[in-house]
Amino acid sequence: MPNVHLNLENCQQQQLEVRLSVTPRQSSLGLQLPSWTPGSYLIRDYVRHLEGLEVWQAGNRLAIRRQTPSRWQLDLDHLAPLAISYRVHAAELSVRTCHLSPDHGFLALAAVVLEVEGERWHPHQLSLSLPPGWHSFIPLPEGAGHWLAKDFDQLIDSPVEVGPHRQHDFEVAGVPHRWVTWGKDLTDQELTSADPNWLIDVAKVCAASCALMGESRPAADSYLFVLHLTESGYGGLEHDQSTVLQFSRKALAKPDGRRKLLQLVAHEYLHQWNVRRLRPAELTPYNYGEAAVVPTLWFAEGITSYFDQLVPHAAGISSEEALLEDLGTDLSRYLLTPGRQVQSLLSSGQEAWVKLYKADADAPNSQISYYLKGAVVALVLDLHLRRQGASLPQVLRALWASHGRWGRGYQQGDLQAAFASLAPDLQTLLPQWLNGTDDPSLDNYLADVGLQLQAEPGKHLDLGWQCAQSNGLLSVTRIRRHGPASEAGVIVGDELLALDDERLRQVEDLELLLAPEFLGERQLLLARDGRVRQLTVSPQPPAPCRWSLVPMPMVSEAMLEARRRWLTLQPPRGQGL
Template identity: 45%
Template sequence: MSSAVRIHLDLREPERQTVRVSLSWSPETVHQSWQMPVWTPGSYTVRDHVQHLHSLRLESEGGPVPFRRVTPSRWQADLPHLAPLTLSYAVEARNLTVRTCHLDPDLASLCLAGLAMEVEGCRWSPHQLTVSAPKGWSVHVPLDHCGEGWIAADFDALVDSPVHAGSLDVRHFRVLDHQHQLLLIGTPPGGWPPRFFDDVIAVCEATCRLMGTPPPAADRYQLVLILLENGYGGLEHDHGAVLHYSWAALEKPEGYRQLLQLIGHEYLHQWNVRRLRPAELRPYNYGSAVISEGLWFAEGITSYFDLALTLLAGRSDRPTFLADLGDELSRVQLTPGRRVQSLSDSAREAWVKLYKATATSRDTQVSYYRLGAATAFCLDVRLRQRNSSLSSLLRRLWGSHGRSARGFHRGDIQALLAESDPTLSDDLATWLDQPDSLPLEACTQELGLRLDPLMRSSPDPGMTLRDEGGAVLVSRVRPGGPAATAALVPDDELIAVRGRRLRRMTDIPGLLKGSAPVPIVYARRGCLAETHLIPDEAVDRWLLSWDPGSNASQRALRDQWFQIL
């Protein structure tokens, strides 16, 4: 395949945690340009993968070709003639996440957005991948085999195909007669739960029922599950997903259910966000951040349904689903930033806020995952009151935009809502653009449910603390809370409370008990000062539960809502 761009990954020195990369192609013009992606699709922040690159060389007919750097991640060269080119470089692979690259003597987990260069003019040309791995390793890529390697239809398909290598546990399973591959990296201390593989199949099949179609990835779906001591996350791909999960969490019933929900979340992304994609992300621009408010739909809708997939799969029950949804709604209610940042702005600002959160971010920001899921809940309730459902809307949008790979806009969603009731289109605009505008209490009441606050059992100082080097420091101060009134700010060191030396933050609750105000000695920039704090009550969490006083109409709507489809 002479027109293909050929990329080779050399993993044969895993102890150096460095991948040697070579890229070869036949130029058609003397002016050549190439760039490394600055972000990983599915993870919306600029990561500057180029920071891990070194030893870049360009050669033609065995000799070096001069080139120049025009941006931190882009280079250019003017060629003396049109001979084949080879670009070689090394990339340090020491970051084990689903969106970056890691190599060690046991494992390679590689995200090609952090390794592959996009050659200008070759983006839509085939890319042929080969890998040299240590002896005894197997290499797995969700691409079609071609000779000794794999072939990608274009650069997008290449970047979208994670590479995993090592001594891996490879399993196969079928979903609606389609062959899938499961790569297991790591083993739980007590072994895999007896029904684990059956449960995975059940969740995947439930997702297909939700969407009303077989899996879009067909026979090429590859699910990679990496168990870690601590870790949680996933990244979707057209033909698979890579998941990180804690083996310790897996030992608990709620942790096991959360893993199944994570699998369902990433499996649903085959439809929503990979193929049914916001218009601004079709096609991807690998060279800069791409602003899209549609991320609330891509992640929020998916987050809402992932809670229900275990119920739809028969792996949980209604009270459990209600508890999981209640936890999600509680997190939204406990985030002060929902009063400051709108849902559409949360999506637009993901690049500079959500993925770069600090201890105080929750005071001015809200996650489009969680607020998006709460918005999905409200949409679902309102649609069901009109003999429709959110799942029906998602299937219709898939049929009109996902199947044909058309990017969708807000207006496309509003048009579908308006078919049920024009006021729903206006409601969505309000919920997206106005902070703290969701009618959560009304929607729960319409289902014969209650969303009630549970107060903290101990006095609330209105601040979050951390232990650091034997000192107790303030990490966050709740706006308008007791610590804010006492003029404390983040990074203040608390020295003493009620005349008692403070050694660790776990001592605080006991020292706050008693009469108020509470005298506190603190240090700021090395200078001692004193203040007085008056603790107050605060909501610990919100509980979603059945309303024993619900009427027949509310119970009927609730039963319909529990059907999910």
């Protein structure tokens, strides 16, 4: 059994020491560090942080042959135990990387632990050396000074949080849950004393997630929440028995901050079913060395993104008004993303490894997030199914019963069949929504529940660009394809100097000169690559700057009832769960 020891005592240098002890089973032995971690579809090349790899056997240092940047080969004369050691630099704070400082430590073990050939499906033992006063929080069974994983997959699926933190315990349907927070300005104690209902509401979200899945208890037999409260940032990463969340202290202080954090909790908690156990076939099992094209990420992430807003409302801790505001914000972001007319939802998932996580200034023109459009299509699917007396939760539960509960990976055809079994016309409609770039009929479906999208016109003439001030310069940060600025020859990175001979120094100067009454050709002076240029631009009338989701006038009682049941995840009237 491989024994992994991590020494985190050198936290000031943000470096941990790894010792891996194993008795080889074969004379030709490979060692490999994963290149990515499940749930985050990007080749991260964790090996760039590894240094000083040595392998010793019976007092002799062995020669190591490097086969790829993240794989090594050993040729052994005998099968005596091996002592493998190396260091990992841990200075990147995210939910999928490693961060070690004098305040805490967080390890995504895919970035730390080498896979020993032939040992993937065997138990692994983990132990730690920590600075004085630090505690460890790991979602693994604990023994006498160590933790035991049933195999390599479970080991690297277990995030490690350490530090002088407090742990808060609660239960969901009798299942033990733990909550741990790290953050400079908001410690665990401050979090719970400032908001004594916080863990109560988290438990309600967890219970509502179980109800959505048609289950009386969580899928995991214990669960760990780790929250990193940081100056900025947002995100989460799901695991079988835990999740790691990152949330901004500034965002939490806003009026909607608590609600947004609970939605993040709901999203990652739902993943213990959808994604972790109800898993795409392409990720069954994981291939940690290379990317796998996953056509069904729209379901894995989009469906979860749709439900993460509804679950807190169904749990009774979010108002209908707030929920409609959040749904409207997502619909507005979708409608303001021109890339939705270029990249299909299916392609968005298939290209996740090379596009979504590597977005550049042109990304809004060329792509659409499978999280965002997936949630929009999920909304349409839910309302379409409700026309047939069914609902989207029924599809999710059916797939859990047929695939997730048994560890069967699903394919696109399985999803298609599950939807068509409740609404036969989805056999035709769903492929159109997945493969096409036309918008689903949002207005038509929202009208079923007495809602409509209301456009808010912009206050300034439309040039199809975004600008920002930095270091005293006003520059173009984004260009909409075929917009007025693009047609005039403006490109990202251009420094804006003057408009109609009026000097530009900040965004407010530009906005004053783009008042709606100044429609017509304009002379733009800019600098590019150290040279000054003059271009003629023709602004268009103000375009919508956002959409809001609002109630329709003169709504019937039947529409109001349909809306209430939809937003609280209840089946249509007259239908069972």
